[in-house]
Each structure stands twice: as structure tokens, then as C-alpha cells.
Amino acid sequence: MLDETDRKILNVLSKDAKASLKQIGDACFLSSAGVHLRLKKLEEQGIITGSKYILDHSKMGYQTQSFIGVYFDRANIYRKVSKALYAIPEVIECSYTTGNFSLLIKVLCRDNKHLTEILSNQIQTIEGIARTETFICLEQTFQREIELN
Missing domain, CATH: 3.30.70.920 (Lrp/AsnC effector binding domain/regulation of amino acid metabolism (RAM) domain)
Structure with a gap:
């Protein structure tokens, strides 16, 4: 299950896949290392399956x-x-x-x-x-x- 912090991380990334670990951490009150661990967990669970650029x-x-x-x-x-x-x-x-x-x-x-x-x-x-x-x-x-x- 996703907790509130996971949802915040995913919301930040869904708006800007290039957001830095620091930017995500600031939005979620986590350290960059904490964000990194959470992202790794979300990838392992298959919730995050990649990232992409949006082309015009x-x-x-x-x-x-x-x-x-x-x-x-x-x-x-x-x-x-x-x-x-x-x-x-x-x-x-x-x-x-x-x-x-x-x-x-x-x-x-x-x-x-x-x-x-x-x-x-x-x-x-x-x-x-x-x-x-x-x-x-x-x-x-x-x-x-x-x-x-």
C-alpha cells in the first residue's frame, strides 16, 4: 500500500519527471537519501515503471x-x-x-x-x-x- 509520503512523491514526479531528489524531498519533508530509498522501493514494486519526456x-x-x-x-x-x-x-x-x-x-x-x-x-x-x-x-x-x- 502507498502511504501519504509515497503519494506525495508520485504526485511531484507525475508533474515533473526531472524533479531532483532535493526538490522531491523538500515537498515531502524527506532527505535526498530518503527519497532515493522510497523511489527504489516504488520501482521494485512496479509502481514506477519508467520516466519519459513529453514531446510537442x-x-x-x-x-x-x-x-x-x-x-x-x-x-x-x-x-x-x-x-x-x-x-x-x-x-x-x-x-x-x-x-x-x-x-x-x-x-x-x-x-x-x-x-x-x-x-x-x-x-x-x-x-x-x-x-x-x-x-x-x-x-x-x-x-x-x-x-x-
């Missing part, structure tokens, strides 16, 4: 973000289709869902033409995909981690 994709030429609902033509092909989708670099998230779609994927492309190519030539050609429904994201208002209380 639009500044790198990727202007079109979309969510695509994927419908299967038959049951029991989730893993096979997911593996094929993973091989497409533009597919950056994939979730097995309840509801109308079998999968909901997030796709990042340079523009609408690039999205059309990815859809027509890669995603919709995967065996087992019956059809797709695409939602183009006009603006991502925010993205965040959950605040731990």
Missing part, C-alpha cells in the same frame, strides 16, 4: 491526432490485431474496450493525407478488422496523470 508533436510536424474505433469481423482476434497495430509507428495507443468498438486506438500523423494513407494502406488491411470509425482531434485541451490523495 506539432513542433515536429505531426499535426493530425485521431482516435479510431476498430471493429473486428470475428471474436478472439484481439491479440493478433493488437500485435499488427503495434507494428505501425503512427499508432501510439491501443485499448481493448467495451461498447461499440473492439479497440480504440490513438494515431498521430503529419496531416490528413498521411492519416488517410495509414488508415487505407495499413490499419484497414489488417486481417480481422471489419471497419473503423475515425475521430480527428481538433485540440488536446490537457493531458495529466491522476492526483493521488
